[in-house]
Amino acid sequence: MKVRRMLGALGVATVLAPLLFPLYWMVMSSFTQEARLFAAPALVPDALVLDHYRALFGGRDFWTPIRNSLIVAGATTGLSVGLGALCAYALARLQFRGKTVMLAFVLAVSMFPQISIVSPLYLLLRELRMINTYPGLVLPYLTFAMPLTIWLLVGFFRQLPAELEEAAAMDGAGRLRSLREIVLPLAWPGLATTAILTFLYCWNEFLFALSFTLGPERYTVPVAIALFRGQYQVPWGQILAAAVVATAPVAAIVLVAQRRIVAGLTAGAVKG
Amino acid sequence: MASITIEHLDKVYSNGHVAARDLNLAIRHGELLVLVGPSGSGKSTVLRLIAGLERPTSGRILIDDEDVTGVPPERRDLAMVFQSYALYPHKSVRENLAFGLRVRRIEAAEIRDRVQQAAATLGIEPLLDRKPAQLSGGQRQRVALGRALVREPRAFLLDEPLSNLDPLLRADTRAELALLHRRLGATMVHVTHDQEEAMTLGARVAVMRDGQLEQVGTPLEIFRRPANVFVATFLGSPAMNVWRCSCAQTGAGTRVAYRGLAVDLEGTRNLFDQDEVLVGVRPHDIGLVPPGDADAVGRVEVVEPLGATTLLHVRIDGMAGRAARIVVPADGAVAIDDEVAIRIRRDRVYLFDERTGMAVTPP
Numbered sequence: 001m002k003v004r005r006m007l008g009a010l011g012v013a014t015v016l017a018p019l020l021f022p023l024y025w026m027v028m029s030s031f032t033q034e035a036r037l038f039a040a041p042a043l044v045p046d047a048l049v050l051d052h053y054r055a056l057f058g059g060r061d062f063w064t065p066i067r068n069s070l071i072v073a074g075a076t077t078g079l080s081v082g083l084g085a086l087c088a089y090a091l092a093r094l095q096f097r098g099k100t101v102m103l104a105f106v107l108a109v110s111m112f113p114q115i116s117i118v119s120p121l122y123l124l125l126r127e128l129r130m131i132n133t134y135p136g137l138v139l140p141y142l143t144f145a146m147p148l149t150i151w152l153l154v155g156f157f158r159q160l161p162a163e164l165e166e167a168a169a170m171d172g173a174g175r176l177r178s179l180r181e182i183v184l185p186l187a188w189p190g191l192a193t194t195a196i197l198t199f200l201y202c203w204n205e206f207l208f209a210l211s212f213t214l215g216p217e218r219y220t221v222p223v224a225i226a227l228f229r230g231q232y233q234v235p236w237g238q239i240l241a242a243a244v245v246a247t248a249p250v251a252a253i254v255l256v257a258q259r260r261i262v263a264g265l266t267a268g269a270v271k272g
Numbered sequence: 273m274a275s276i277t278i279e280h281l282d283k284v285y286s287n288g289h290v291a292a293r294d295l296n297l298a299i300r301h302g303e304l305l306v307l308v309g310p311s312g313s314g315k316s317t318v319l320r321l322i323a324g325l326e327r328p329t330s331g332r333i334l335i336d337d338e339d340v341t342g343v344p345p346e347r348r349d350l351a352m353v354f355q356s357y358a359l360y361p362h363k364s365v366r367e368n369l370a371f372g373l374r375v376r377r378i379e380a381a382e383i384r385d386r387v388q389q390a391a392a393t394l395g396i397e398p399l400l401d402r403k404p405a406q407l408s409g410g411q412r413q414r415v416a417l418g419r420a421l422v423r424e425p426r427a428f429l430l431d432e433p434l435s436n437l438d439p440l441l442r443a444d445t446r447a448e449l450a451l452l453h454r455r456l457g458a459t460m461v462h463v464t465h466d467q468e469e470a471m472t473l474g475a476r477v478a479v480m481r482d483g484q485l486e487q488v489g490t491p492l493e494i495f496r497r498p499a500n501v502f503v504a505t506f507l508g509s510p511a512m513n514v515w516r517c518s519c520a521q522t523g524a525g526t527r528v529a530y531r532g533l534a535v536d537l538e539g540t541r542n543l544f545d546q547d548e549v550l551v552g553v554r555p556h557d558i559g560l561v562p563p564g565d566a567d568a569v570g571r572v573e574v575v576e577p578l579g580a581t582t583l584l585h586v587r588i589d590g591m592a593g594r595a596a597r598i599v600v601p602a603d604g605a606v607a608i609d610d611e612v613a614i615r616i617r618r619d620r621v622y623l624f625d626e627r628t629g630m631a632v633t634p635p
Contacts, residue, residue, distance in 0.1 A: 161356070164358050166323075166325050166345070167352070167358040167359075167360070167419075168371070169324075169345040169346045170323060170325075170345055170346075170372075170429075171346075171372035171375055172346045172347075172349070172372055172375040172376055172423075173371070173372075177375060185362045186361065186362055
C-alpha cells in the first residue's frame with residue numbers, strides 16, 4: 001500500500017516537474033545577478049538580488065505597459081461581458097428567426113486565424129486613425145472576446161430555469177427588469193468566469209498589440225517584454241523579471257477562481 | 273377581482289402537437305374553477321395561455337371583458353403559483369414577496385405592511401429573512417402562495433400547487449386554500465391532475481382531455497351526470513366499472529347483458545334490441561346480496577381494505593379483462609377466492625353510446 005502510494009506520488013512528480021520547472025527557473029533567474037546568469041547555473045541560488053526589478057521599474061518605466069495592459073484588457077472585458085450578456089440572453093431566451101445561424105456565425109468569426117485579419121484590420125484602423133490608441137486595441141480584441149463571452153454565457157443562461165423569468169413576468173417585471181434583478185444575479189458565477197477568461201486572453205494577447213501600437217507609450221506588457229531586446233544585448237534578467245510581474249496577477253486570479261472557471265467551462269459545455 | 277373568458281382558443285405547437293382545441297370557458301368573478309385532466313391533456317397550457325406566458329394560435333382571452341390576447345404577462349395583473357414554486361433563489365422570502373410590489377413602484381412603507389400582512393395570513397413571518405433554499409417544501413409552497421397573495425392581483429392562477437407536498441400536508445393545504453378563496457373572494461383557476469383535489473376544491477370543475485373540454489359543472493353534477501364515459505371513469509375513486517353490453521327489450525323494460533352479467537332496467541331508455549352499449553356502475557353502487565337476487569356471481573380475486581370500507585376485485589363468471597371493483601363495508605366477511613353474488617343499484621346505472629362514448633340517458 002505504502003509502495004503504491006509512493007509510486008503514485010512519483011508519477012505525479014514526474015508529470016509536474018517539466019511543467020513547473022520553467023516557471024521555477026524564471027523566478028529564480030529573475031533574482032539572479034546578470035553576470036551569474038550564464039556563469040554558474042544552480043538549482044538553488046546562493047544570493048537573491050533585486051537588481052532586475054529595480055531596473056525594470058526604475059530605468060525602464062515598466063509601469064506604462066502594465067497600465068496599458070490593464071486599460072485595454074479591462075475595457076475589453078467590461079465591454080464584451082456587458083454587451084455579450086445582452087446578446088447571449090437574447091440568443092438563449094428570445095424566439096426569433098435565424099437564431100441558430102447567428103450562433104454558428106459568431107462561432108465561425110472566432111475561428112479565423114488572427115494573423116489572417118491583421119492586415120485588413122491594420123488598414124481599417126489606419127483609416128479610422130485609431131492606430132496606436134486604446135480603442136484601436138479594444139475594438140480588435142472584441143472580435144475574439146465577444147464570441148467567447150457569447151458562447152459561454154448562452155450556456156449559462158440556458159441553464160437557468162425559465163420558470164423564474166416567467167414568475168418575474170407574472171410579478172409584472174419586463175424583460176430588462178427581469179434580466180437585471182433575476183437573471184444576472186443568478187448568472188454571476190458565469191459572468192465572473194467569462195470576465196476572468198476574457199481578461200486572461202486580452203492580458204496575454206501579443207499579435208494585435210504588436211501590430212497596432214507604434215511606441216512605448218502604448219505597448220502592452222507582452223509587446224514591451226518582446227521589445228526589451230536591444231541592438232547589442234538581450235537583458236535576460238529584466239525580461240524574466242517582467243515575465244514574473246506579468247504572470248503573478250494572472251496566476252493569482254486563476255488560483256483563486258480555478259474551481260469556478262472549471263465549473264463554468266463544463267457547465268457551458270454540457271448545457272450549451 | 274375579475275372574470276376571465278376564453279373564446280375559441282386554439283394552441284398548436286410548432287411540432288404539430290395540439291394542446292388546446294376550440295376551447296370556450298367563462299370563469300366568473302370570484303369563482304374557484306378547477307381544471308382537471310390526465311397529464312398531457314392541455315390543462316397547464318390553458319393556464320399559461322390565460323397568464324400570457326404562451327400565445328394562442330387563434331382565439332381570444334378576455335379579462336373583465338377586455339381583450340388581453342396580445343397583452344404580455346407582465347401587464348395582465350394576474351398572479352401565478354408554479355408547480356416548482358419558482359421562488360427567486362437569491363432573494364430572501366421578504367424580497368420574494370416584495371418584488372412584485374417594487375416592480376409596480378409601490379411605496380416602501382406600504383410594501384412593508386402588505387408583506388407583513390400576507391406573511392401573517394400564511395404563518396410565514398418567522399421565515400421572512402431566510403432564503404428559499406433554507407425552507408422545507410411546505411414552507412416554499414406557502415411563500416409561493418404569499419408572493420401571489422401580496423400582489424392583490426385580478427386573479428390567481430395555480431398550476432398544480434399541491435402536487436409536490438406530502439399527502440398529509442396536501443390535505444391540510446387544500447383545506448386552507450379553499451378557506452383562503454372564501455375569505456378573499458378572489459377569482460382562482462386551479463390546475464390539477466388529481467380528481468379528488470378537483471372534487472373537493474372546486475366550486476366548478478372543468479374536465480379536460482386531449483386539449484378539449486369534456487365537461488364543465490359543479491363536482492356533484494359531473495359525478496352524478498357525467499357527459500361521457502371518459503369523465504365518468506376519470507372522476508370518482510375507485511374508478512367506475514364499465515362493461516360493453518348488448519341490449520334486449522323485455523316486457524317491462526330493457527335488459528343489458530354481457531357474459532355472466534344481466535341487469536334489467538325499467539323503460540326503454542332509447543335503446544333497441546341488439547344495440548351495443550357501455551354500462552357504467554360505480555363501485556359504491558354495487559352490493560353483495562344472497563344468490564337469489566343477484567345480477568351476477570363471481571369469485572373474489574383481491575381484497576383491499578381501505579379503512580372504513582373494503583374494495584373487492586371480483587371476477588364475474590365468464591368475463592375476461594378487468595375484474596369488477598366493488599366497495600363493501602369493512603366487516604371482513606369476505607375473503608379471497610370466496611364466491612359472491614352482486615347486485616347493482618338500478619338508479620345508478622350509467623349508459624354510454626358504444627361508439628361515441630357519450631351518455632345515452634342520465635340515470
